[in-house]
Amino acid sequence: MVDIDDKIYIQQVLGGxxxxxxxxxxxxKDMVFTVCFRITRQREDAEDVAQVVFxxxxxxxxxxxxxxxxxTWLYTIAYRxxxxxxxIKKIKTVDDDFHIEIxxxxxxxxxxxxxxxxxxxxxxxxxxxxxxxxxVIITLFYIDExxxxxxxxxxxxxxxxxxxxxxxxxKQLKINLERMLHHELKSII
Amino acid sequence: xxxxxxxILKKGLMKTDTDFTSNLMDKINSEETALSNVLSKHGxxxxxxxxxxxxxxxxxxxxxxxxxxxxxxxxxxxxxAAMFIGLISLTLFSxxxxxxxxxxxxxxQNIKNGLGSFFSNGSTWQYVMxxxxxxxxxxxxxxxxxxxx
Numbered sequence: 117m118v119d120i121d122d123k124i125y126i127q128q129v130l131g132g133x134x135x136x137x138x139x140x141x142x143x144x145k146d147m148v149f150t151v152c153f154r155i156t157r158q159r160e161d162a163e164d165v166a167q168v169v170f171x172x173x174x175x176x177x178x179x180x181x182x183x184x185x186x187x188t189w190l191y192t193i194a195y196r197x198x199x200x201x202x203x204i205k206k207i208k209t210v211d212d213d214f215h216i217e218i219x220x221x222x223x224x225x226x227x228x229x230x231x232x233x234x235x236x237x238x239x240x241x242x243x244x245x246x247x248x249x250x251x252v253i254i255t256l257f258y259i260d261e262x263x264x265x266x267x268x269x270x271x272x273x274x275x276x277x278x279x280x281x282x283x284x285x286x287k288q289l290k291i292n293l294e295r296m297l298h299h300e301l302k303s304i305i
Numbered sequence: 306x307x308x309x310x311x312x313i314l315k316k317g318l319m320k321t322d323t324d325f326t327s328n329l330m331d332k333i334n335s336e337e338t339a340l341s342n343v344l345s346k347h348g349x350x351x352x353x354x355x356x357x358x359x360x361x362x363x364x365x366x367x368x369x370x371x372x373x374x375x376x377x378x379x380x381x382x383x384x385x386a387a388m389f390i391g392l393i394s395l396t397l398f399s400x401x402x403x404x405x406x407x408x409x410x411x412x413x414q415n416i417k418n419g420l421g422s423f424f425s426n427g428s429t430w431q432y433v434m435x436x437x438x439x440x441x442x443x444x445x446x447x448x449x450x451x452x453x454x
Contacts, residue, residue, distance in 0.1 A: 134364055141357050149352045163352060170360050177369040232347075239347035258344035290340060 122186040141170055147260055148194045154251035155198035165201050169194045192270045242292040250285040377444055385441055392434050
């Protein structure tokens, strides 16, 4: 279950080679940071939480049994720590009454016309417009390519809930991207 | 009559193109792929450049916490407790002639006699039992303190 490289580094860290932890940090820092950022919505807060996450992971590395992926274990800590930081007690849901527009154009062609930095900005804005938890689910599913089961493990939500949120967020995200890009294209032209 | 109505309505249905489903699925899949590509390319955010250095600086000289494992396992504790209870029961309910006297009023008398005779002319096994008892309490306290640490 555990990635073979991760396993080697974990064993080395447990054996006293603290420097081996660098490999694990470098491998997972962006994803941990992204998960934290989706919830805290503040760069500074997300960075603080991400640091705490890795410190916790290091301290409790003995507790990692290897029954799941190291990334799943790590993202679970990240998710919980970020939630704790933001003091989000309730899982928010996306409103049902948003207007669903069917995309008439081919798959986001406008996006390809924009520069990389601008694309990054719009995608980030589109994800940020989702509820925090939904942003995390979308991030884990599309960026980390986590399975539904892994997302269930990380978030503690039920499988049905994760699927519903994923479906709704996906729709909302498409709408947000189309709206933003349409507006931006107008302003650019 | 009802069947005829159904047949008439069925005739009124218009057929889709033969490739309707595959076209629709292609469209859905291409949108899904596009969304997936866009998100995997631009969806993540990066930490500050000195993130790893800062973190490793905090970890310098530290090592992962060693998990506490009790010296005596839970199963052993149950064994010790069972043995202790057994020995206490034997002391309380055994008469001076070695027979078992179960009535409760006699038991209190036995406790009194037992404790009195224990300290005046206790046998070796009684002292061993007391030793086990004291040791058990000591280990129990040690375990509880260890858990808190």
